[in-house]
Amino acid sequence: MDEKKDILILAIESSCDETAASVVRNGREVLSNIISSQIALHTLYGGVVPEIASRKHIEKINQVIEAALSEAGVTLGEIDAVGVTYGPGLVGALLVGVAEAKAIAYAAGKPLIGVHHIEGHIAANYIEHKDLEPPFFCLVVSGGHTHLVRVKDYGQFEIIGRTRDDAAGEAFDKVARAIGLGYPGGPKIERVSREGNPEAVVFPRAHVGDAPYDFSFSGVKSAVLNYINGCRMKGEEWNQADVAASFQKAVTDVLVENAMRAVQEFGVKKFAIAGGVASNSTLRRAMKEACDREGIDFYYPSPVYCTDNAAMIGAAAYYEYLNGTRHGWDLNAVPNLRLGER
């Protein structure tokens, strides 16, 4: 291992509304991390419009990849493999990255490695925690996903819990819209919550009876809508910051509670969070406190590695590369790809 030369991965990510490319050395060292965000554009529509996202990806993708290579100071010839997100995500958006990555890998004579988007989010933790190695548990929370994952080894996963309805980030977006904050919901709710009282309104903490690690967020979302409608009917004022803070607390409580139940049940020693919602400071703080109480190590990525990025795909691709994963030129986008499948 020590005598082996460095492995450089060029990684590409286009599963939703960020066009991203990165060069990562040995799975842990980020040489460049370029992200072209479309958030401002989709804000006009109150959420991500798949066709618009796909059109923007194709307009930006070469510039993003060229910037990633030049910022890293490497040529395509020096790259060892090309990694790309091939699912899950918006199919039209994924296809841009997949077709581009395949063509680059093919023309440059490099191996192609398709990466699962969630595997990328989990691997984001490797970038800043050089000591973190499997096994550990990871809570992946984003606009599209809420998964409690047992990371058995590099590239080996078992999903312990998942959402039965809305993803946590989706609930943030819907509630943000309902209380007049708009898109994107996560950062906006976090900001106004700082001025609010998280105990002001008690929203339900939903538990899924037969599955102790599963989540459900549609109930808390409906409770917020009902609360606001109730206030309107009665002609009562309601406080946006209080509602936002109380909602955020309700979601955080459930995430922490289910996570810690798994920690106790499985005797977990290391716990990590990942995904866009993992950049929420209230969640990070609550999870840190809970892990401290349990006496276990807690890991979380910097915000830039929580939201969609290609560095995390490069980190995951590196371990897939070591495991021998290679995809053919017929690699397709798989919008509902399951974790651990290929």
Place this chain on the structure above:
Amino acid sequence: MRILALDSSGLVASVAIVAREGKEAVTVAEYTINYKKTHSQTLLPMLDEIVKMTELDLNEIDGIAVAAGPGSFTGLRIGSATAKGLGLALGKPLIHVPTLEGLACNLWGTDRVICPILDARRGQVYAGIYEFDGDDLKIIEEQMAIDIGELGERLKSLGRPVIFLGDGVPVHRDALTESIMAGYDIAFAPANMNRQRAASVGSLAIRYYQAGRIETAARHKPDYLRVSQAERERAEKESAVKKRAAYRKDNLQ
């Protein structure tokens, strides 16, 4: 010179190498399939097959031509992203070939007016109107999204025999024959030339390349001829709001 050409704008996936030496241009290889697999699964393996069969060094091509719209939005992006990735890795320029001009070149040399049509749904077709003037493809009407009846009116006003091709033909053939163009001299292209073919895209691209009509891989993007549904609905909503506001202003003063 050698051009690699791709067309995944419709149900057909097609890859070709077209070469020109002096005055002589030939198709070195062409691989066309019209099958239900997605272009994402077929296009690059087809190129790989051509590269192996013809012992082609991709570094020796001069440019990458792609049928860049109109067509299926997703199909166009698979073709364009593939061309852009190849262009980036090989350091080669791209040649943006309008899909319907490429299709018209299937019928190089005909005396008839050429009208390629692609099914655009919502009662429309993507169509262009072309003719050959000696060796040159001349554009009578630029490619557009148009109602099939309106297209018929424009063709009839030319007063010339017409030949149709493209995947819009099976959708509109009966209407064209029996009503829209009834009594006019029309024909439909046969199986060997009635769908997208990358060799046609490539042979037109050679002319574009020589005329300096090239672009960088980074700048290339498809030309959809239509905005997305979300943008259309938003524009309609805004114009309705503006109309209402104008109405109020005019009537409530």
